[in-house]
Amino acid sequence: MYYMKVLIIEDHQELARNIHDFLAREGYICELCSTLEGAREKISLFQYDCILLDIGLPDGNGMSLLQQIRAERQESNVLIISARNALDDKIIGLDKGADDYLTKPFHLAELHARIRAIYRRKNLGGANIVEFNEISLNTDTFEARIGASLLDTTRKEFDLLLYFLVNKNRVLSRQSIAAHLWGDYTDNLANFDFVYQHVKNLRRKISSAGGMDYISTVYGLGYKFNSHKHEPE
């Protein structure tokens, strides 16, 4: 398995540590950097698959770094992390060559899903298939299959399954799932019944298509996709 190399440019040590700890468990090789200067140096010396860039750094605006990254090497994916949910920043950032934009406070699972999504988009080319055992998801056509049989999922269920697959063996909170499926600003997310319904439907569909029931409820917290399950319950 290829270990993705990630550079975390974030001046808040605790936040950087969170990201580091989370991604390290996925087997990512993470490096931390808290200043613009340090980041410049690291970028000119090493090659990273993904760069997580905080815009507001103590010694300057992260946007300038973006230009440097794009000027020097084309390979690294850049994901902007910002506390400023300003639309302008988002547009400028994406314009200057960032691949995605995430607003604080984000769920770590969401960050991970975004990193994987960028990676898939940029590095695999052609058909974007996410596979796990008998499950395979085509992120271009939004088709989910169990073995050979096509799973009749809705778009939200597909997104949910993909979110689970990317964050295997992790407890996904209902908040995190809701935010992933419906985005911000809806003031609607407190209603976790919908999350429950979606998970229930998804599990039912996978089971009836002959797939294993990997998804389990974690008491009080949310759900988990268990990759170590071998026999259907």
Next chain:
Amino acid sequence: MKLTNKFTLWYFAIMLLVLLIGGAIVYHEIQWKIDRVEVVRHQRLNDLIAQQIRSGGDYSGHPTRKRASILLIPADSVPKGISSYYTRGSGWNPEFQANEYRLVVTSFYTIAGQHYRISTYSFIPSFYQLLPGVVDSFKWILLLLLVLVGISGRLISKYILAPFKRTLRVIQFFDLKRKEPIRLPDTQTSEFKELNEFLIKMTDKALEDYQSLKEFTENASHELQTPTAIIRGKLELLMESDIRDDQAILIAEMQNALERLSRIHSSLTLLTKLENQEYEAAAPICFSDFTREALDAFDELIEMKSIDLQINIEENIYLPLHIALADLLLTNLVSNAIRHNIPQGRIRVNLSKAGLVISNTGKAPEVPTGELFERFKKGNSGSDSIGIGLAIVRQICDLMNFNVVYEYASGYHHLAISFLSPVPASKLLQNLEVPLQYTLQP
């Protein structure tokens, strides 16, 4: 009532009072003067008659005796201290065959040891004959004054109050959000000068306070995002460690609170941004498509709640709205319509050139519907929402000059937005009344 009219009215009242008193004075003055002149004339006449008596000739046919009565009186009836007096009153005028106002002047003389009482009289214009003339002339004076005060009051006040009116106009158009200090015209009137100075000071202070409040809100929400992100991350990491069930519940509760916090933050930041007008539309967007997409996005939720959705969307409705705002507006409206709905309820979406109406079944709100546009106001105190969705909706509508109303009637919540600002949104509801007469399903 206008200031000018108030002044004019007061002037009128004062003028009326002055003229009434003046009229009385003039009347009495004239009456008294006439009496005086007559009395002096008759005293002179009486003196003349006394002279004639003294001279001893026969003057009985003389014109002086025409209205004179000469009496010899005993010495004891001569009044002490006065030589003459006069009386007034009604008397018969044989020349005119009418009762007229008569002035009688009586004088006492002692001629050659004899005491004489000589009275002469004449008919003079009476009280009632003078009054109409006085009243008439004062009527004309009053009328003239009224017209002059009315006209000049209007003209002068227009001139004097001009700086005040200009100040008023400036203040009316003052908007904190535009962050422009007011500029007031110069004036020579010291009161207006004082007013202008005060207003300038006040608005400058308001602008300053508004600015610092805004900065505080922005900074606070900005600075709080990072710690929130840290806590959230730590909780997520903690969640994956080996924890007991009761610990899991604690974590879940923390996460709920955190979620709320972060949602309040992002909503407040968003509202601030809307207020700052950070969203300018690049080009008109097809609102019909956006509405359909928003409904599609909530398709599954609608299905899960077994809600009956009826849509009536007119094609090709273009609005000069920023994409993000269109999205926010529709997402909030549709999600509200779903969340506050009842199982097996209904949602009707009606989009026309005039506006958008979203109606949904639901429990009656506990507070007046108009108040729900305020931040952190919830129709149902028990609900999980933070109550900011409609505040966002209204902010967007304000920004776009859309008129928005929220009404609850016969089991339906109606939210209407009029795209054409002169048309009140409630008008859209009137047109809808007919197709909405459905009975609720049990």
